[in-house]
């Protein structure tokens with residue numbers, strides 16, 4: 217039985233190579249329970265969420281890591297987000313007929329963007345690569361090649377039951393290593409990737425982490441760390457929705473109020489409803505103009 221809702225780090229004892237395995241289960245169901253995604257869209261979303269977790273696991277940050285796919289295809293937007301502490305959320309917007317199994321047909325000739333935003337929205341990193349290849353992992357590989365980051369490979373799988381992923385990353389070599397050692401490390405990195413290629417979707421989705429690693433890397437000395445929990449976490453709040461209504465403008469918001477008696481905004485990520493009556497709406501637009509919508513709370 218495989219590990220559930222967790223992220224687990226492992227290390228090659230004799231090589232400058234590390235890895236991560238991730239599985240999302242309850243978090244995956246929470247993420248898709250209010251949505252009826254076509255299978256192909258659901259599976260790419262699951263892979264994107266697993267990838268966001270794996271990317272987040274390799275860096276230290278205190279904000280949000282977003283993985284976004286945008287293109288002219290039937291799925292015009294797909295977003296997976298991971299906060300520090302491994303809380304995830306995600307959504308996809310699609311037209312009818314989103315059934316292609318290849319991501320370059322599903323999203324089309326668009327872009328994959330990885331964004332890192334700190335909690336105070338100050339620091340921001342963004343990397344963009346074109347979507348190419350059949351699978352999300354192909355575009356992610358291009359992302360790692362282009363962004364001058366550590367050599368990294370990902371394997372991803374998602375279905376109705378959950379999403380899983382494995383990451384392998386080559387760590388920077390020691391400046392003192394001899395060139396012969398460098399070549400040996402390169403050979404080892406190639407070998408480890410080739411072995412990674414033999415991991416099947418079924419193995420990744422059903423086997424325990426220890427079993428996956430035993431099957432793949434039984435020749436290597438591996439250290440497996442304690443797993444960290446992964447969970448569904450939406451970042452929406454009444455303050456954020458108030459800010460959004462401020463952005464929409466007073467005239468538009470009041471028109472909605474007149475039409476429906478109150479203004480209801482439903483979060484696209486978690487389906488939570490935020491309801492604003494006439495008094496609430498008045499409060500939003502009576503706040504100081506420089507307050508940015510936080511004054512009412």
Ligand SMILES: [Zn+2]
Nearest residue numbers: 450452483486
């Ligand atoms: Zn929400």
